Amino acid sequence: MSYLLKNVAPLGGAPTDVLIxxxxxxxxxxxxxxxxxxxxxADGLVLLPGLVDLHTHLREPGREDAETIASGSAAAALGxxxxxxxxxxxxxVADRAEIVEQVxxxxxxxxxVEVRPVxxxxxxxxxxxxxxxxxxxxxxxxxxxFSDDGxxxxxxxxxxxxxxxxKPFDAVIAQHAQDPRLADAAACCHEGEVSGxxxxxxxxxxxxxxIVARDVMLAEHTGSRLHVCHVxxxxxxxxIRWAKARGIxxxxxxxxxxxxxxxDLLAGYDPLYKVNPPLRPADDVAALRAxxxxxxxxxxxxxxxxxxxxxxxxxxADAAFGMLGLQTALGVVAETMVATxxxxxxGVADRxxxxxxxxGRVAGHGRPLQRGEPANVTxxxxxxxxxxxxxxxxxxxxNTPFAGRTLPAAVRATFLRGRPTVLDGxxxxxxxx
Amino acid sequence: MKHLLSAADLSRDEANAILDTAxxxxxxxxxxxxxxxxxxxxxxxxxxxxxxxxxxxSFEIAGKWLSADVINVSAKGSSVSxxxxxxxxxxxxxxxxxxxxxxxxxxxxxxxxxxxxVGCHVVNAGDGTHEHPTQALxxxxxxxxxxxxxxxxxxxxxxxxxxxxxxxxxxLLLATLGARVTLVAPPTLMPSGVGxxxxxTSWDLDATLSGKAFGDVDAxxxxxxxxxxxxxxxxxTEREYAIGYGLSxxxxxxxxxxxxxxxxxxxxxxxxxxxxAADGARSVVLDQVQAGVAVRxxxxxxxxxxxxxxxxxxxx
Ligand SMILES: [Zn+2]
Numbered sequence: 001m002s003y004l005l006k007n008v009a010p011l012g013g014a015p016t017d018v019l020i021x022x023x024x025x026x027x028x029x030x031x032x033x034x035x036x037x038x039x040x041x042a043d044g045l046v047l048l049p050g051l052v053d054l055h056t057h058l059r060e061p062g063r064e065d066a067e068t069i070a071s072g073s074a075a076a077a078l079g080x081x082x083x084x085x086x087x088x089x090x091x092x093v094a095d096r097a098e099i100v101e102q103v104x105x106x107x108x109x110x111x112x113v114e115v116r117p118v119x120x121x122x123x124x125x126x127x128x129x130x131x132x133x134x135x136x137x138x139x140x141x142x143x144x145x146f147s148d149d150g151x152x153x154x155x156x157x158x159x160x161x162x163x164x165x166x167k168p169f170d171a172v173i174a175q176h177a178q179d180p181r182l183a184d185a186a187a188c189c190h191e192g193e194v195s196g197x198x199x200x201x202x203x204x205x206x207x208x209x210x211i212v213a214r215d216v217m218l219a220e221h222t223g224s225r226l227h228v229c230h231v232x233x234x235x236x237x238x239x240i241r242w243a244k245a246r247g248i249x250x251x252x253x254x255x256x257x258x259x260x261x262x263x264d265l266l267a268g269y270d271p272l273y274k275v276n277p278p279l280r281p282a283d284d285v286a287a288l289r290a291x292x293x294x295x296x297x298x299x300x301x302x303x304x305x306x307x308x309x310x311x312x313x314x315x316x317a318d319a320a321f322g323m324l325g326l327q328t329a330l331g332v333v334a335e336t337m338v339a340t341x342x343x344x345x346x347g348v349a350d351r352x353x354x355x356x357x358x359x360g361r362v363a364g365h366g367r368p369l370q371r372g373e374p375a376n377v378t379x380x381x382x383x384x385x386x387x388x389x390x391x392x393x394x395x396x397x398x399n400t401p402f403a404g405r406t407l408p409a410a411v412r413a414t415f416l417r418g419r420p421t422v423l424d425g426x427x428x429x430x431x432x433x
Numbered sequence: 434m435k436h437l438l439s440a441a442d443l444s445r446d447e448a449n450a451i452l453d454t455a456x457x458x459x460x461x462x463x464x465x466x467x468x469x470x471x472x473x474x475x476x477x478x479x480x481x482x483x484x485x486x487x488x489x490x491s492f493e494i495a496g497k498w499l500s501a502d503v504i505n506v507s508a509k510g511s512s513v514s515x516x517x518x519x520x521x522x523x524x525x526x527x528x529x530x531x532x533x534x535x536x537x538x539x540x541x542x543x544x545x546x547x548x549x550x551v552g553c554h555v556v557n558a559g560d561g562t563h564e565h566p567t568q569a570l571x572x573x574x575x576x577x578x579x580x581x582x583x584x585x586x587x588x589x590x591x592x593x594x595x596x597x598x599x600x601x602x603x604x605l606l607l608a609t610l611g612a613r614v615t616l617v618a619p620p621t622l623m624p625s626g627v628g629x630x631x632x633x634t635s636w637d638l639d640a641t642l643s644g645k646a647f648g649d650v651d652a653x654x655x656x657x658x659x660x661x662x663x664x665x666x667x668x669x670t671e672r673e674y675a676i677g678y679g680l681s682x683x684x685x686x687x688x689x690x691x692x693x694x695x696x697x698x699x700x701x702x703x704x705x706x707x708x709x710a711a712d713g714a715r716s717v718v719l720d721q722v723q724a725g726v727a728v729r730x731x732x733x734x735x736x737x738x739x740x741x742x743x744x745x746x747x748x749x
Contacts, residue, residue, distance in 0.1 A: 191625050192625050192626050193625065193626025193629050194626070195624075195625055195626070196595075196624035196625040196626040196627055196630075197601075197624075197626060197629075197630075198541055198542060198563060199541040199542075199560075199561055199562035199563035199564070199596075199598065199601060200541050200542070200561075200562075200563075202625055268545070269541070269542030269543075269545050269546055309518075310518045310520075310521075311518075313518035313519060313520035313521070314518055314519045314520075314540075314546075315519055315538060315540030315541075315542060315543030315546055315561075316540065316541065316542045316543075316546070317540040317541065317542075317543075317561065318519065318540055318543075
């Protein structure tokens with residue numbers, strides 16, 4: 001099947017017609033003939049390269065009640081994604097070839113987005129010995145991102161070895177920066193006025209910043225690539241800015257929720273707002289937006305973290321960390337970055353597709369919208385808005401903090417290798433079991 | 434008022450009304466027969482996720498003297514470890530026809546969550562390091578008994594402020610009642626953002642007690658120091674803590690004759706408080722325990738005994 005997008009605006013630029021045929025962008029130009037193609041009236045719609053998420057928790061294997069690779073893939077496609085990185089903190093942990101290969105296979109089977117498995121840095125995420133990084137890199141899953149996310153690789157020597165070890169594979173170490181001595185497992189609230197008032201264990205900004213500062217120096221020393229997960233503080237943005245100016249190969253991501261929500265929302269102790277790293281004050285949010293706008297922060301990554309209701313129906317301190325992100329990411333970026341004038345749609349494409357694809361070495365994604373390129377693309381209606389209804393989400397979990405909120409922009413269609421996964425804002429083949 | 438979750442829930446009028454009711458309740462403690470009828474047929478459940486014989490007994494006696502049926506439910510060990518959600522645990526208990534839940538939990542904010550789930554009245558009997566509003570009420574009661582009205586009275590609270598629900602509730606309630614509060618602690622035990630609280634702060638106990646720092650002191654409240662804070666690196670040794678922040682006999686001399694000494698108990702003698710301070714004429718530690726029953730009677734009475742009192746009408 002081929003598709004002719006009439007009057008679509010690539011990256012929000014001048015309207016043009018785009019013919020998708022045989023899995024690629026076959027033609028771009030004005031007044032293209034329809035031929036056998038199905039015509040999609042794309043007047044007023046923006047064409048973006050398919051979004052790429054560097055940081056998704058799909059919960060399979062182990063917690064299929066909260067999410068499966070199929071249900072998470074569906075959420076991703078509806079969110080405009082064509083590729084996602086599935087984090088390694090599953091049960092069992094994705095710390096060897098069999099597991100990353102299984103994750104990749106289940107992603108192919110679901111067929112909605114390219115699922116790129118992330119391999120663990122350390123065996124069992126224990127932070128003691130290296131996982132079989134080389135075997136995972138050489139496996140059929142060809143892993144290029146390694147992360148102990150959920151835990152920090154806090155031992156400096158292990159971090160140094162990991163950075164060195166991935167060099168033959170052109171892979172990257174994605175660090176969850178949280179010094180466990182400064183912010184332990186109980187830390188669940190930005191350390192500051194809010195933690196003091198609510199009596200919640202504080203998670204100070206310096207617990208993130210000191211690890212990032214150390215890691216950029218290790219990356220410089222080893223000449224390796226470092227990626228900083230979910231940057232949450234103004235100080236971290238400064239450290240990364242400094243490191244980039246120095247020529248260190250460091251990249252960074254920010255989550256949609258850290259671009260929009262502040263720690264003041266914790267006043268009611270609602271665990272929907274419990275994330276790791278925690279929500280921070282407005283000053284940090286402003287610095288994150290500025291850092292993303294000027295490119296110090298390379299990418300938006302969802303940190304999509306589905307949880308069953310019974311894992312959130314606890315006291316704040318006892319509830320699970322994390323919130324959903326895939327289906328709301330683009331809307332939150334539109335609200336915080338586009339509507340504010342900090343990024344245009346070309347900028348969104350850069351931060352949500354081009355750069356994340358480059359960081360994760362995802363072939364065929366995050367490509368320029370040019371003739372002959374793989375048709376991994378997303379159609380966005382910038383004038384639409386969407387009321388977030390948790391019951392309408394396709395994730396197996398419902399833990400979104402955006403329930404009842406109206407977010408700007410809406411994904412109208414997503415194409416994976418030329419085949420639509422989403423049309424008219426709906427999954428083409430319905431919601432997978 | 435439907436619930437008592439935080440000292441901040443109380444207006445000045447409501448707090449004074451509870452303290453006035455408590456004074457009436459206190460009078461019956463000296464009677465031979467201590468039972469009053471108002472809560473006959475009502476069921477109060479003490480739902481304690483964390484051990485506390487002192488607070489639990491106090492609520493239990495308070496409920497019984499008002500003729501309520503009081504049931505103690507101990508839910509020790511986190512519900513998380515049992516695989517049951519807190520919500521399920523609480524709804525199960527509340528489904529048994531409970532009129533009021535008195536809840537103690539080791540997590541801050543847990544009682545606030547619980548109040549959102551159940552239909553009955555909820556009283557916070559201490560949640561994590563957040564609040565303990567009935568303790569603040571009984572402290573205010575004891576202070577009022579010694580000092581009269583609390584307007585412009587200067588209360589000094591000393592110790593581990595960061596982890597103290599007693600301190601948080603006291604700062605809020607005492608500010609509502611017009612008193613001035615100074616918190617004294619080493620910097621490691623002073624909470625983040627304390628600058629925005631309605632109080633002064635100091636690291637220097639001597640300067641504060643002598644009145645040099647923030648003016649004459651009318652009362653001092655010593656907080657219990659958890660010995661395990663030492664391993665957390667909050668202070669070096671017990672000796673050093675006692676030297677810096679203990680209410681020693683020497684420091685007693687800095688304190689005005691009229692100023693009562695409070696402690697929520699149990700006390701670490703020789704650490705935060707000397708025996709001279711704990712057992713001296715200015716100590717009101719046992720008065721506080723007595724006041725605890727009266728204050729809790731007043732709280733239960735005002736939450737449960739109908740709407741004829743204007744302060745008992747639901748705030749929402
Ligand atoms: Zn993380």
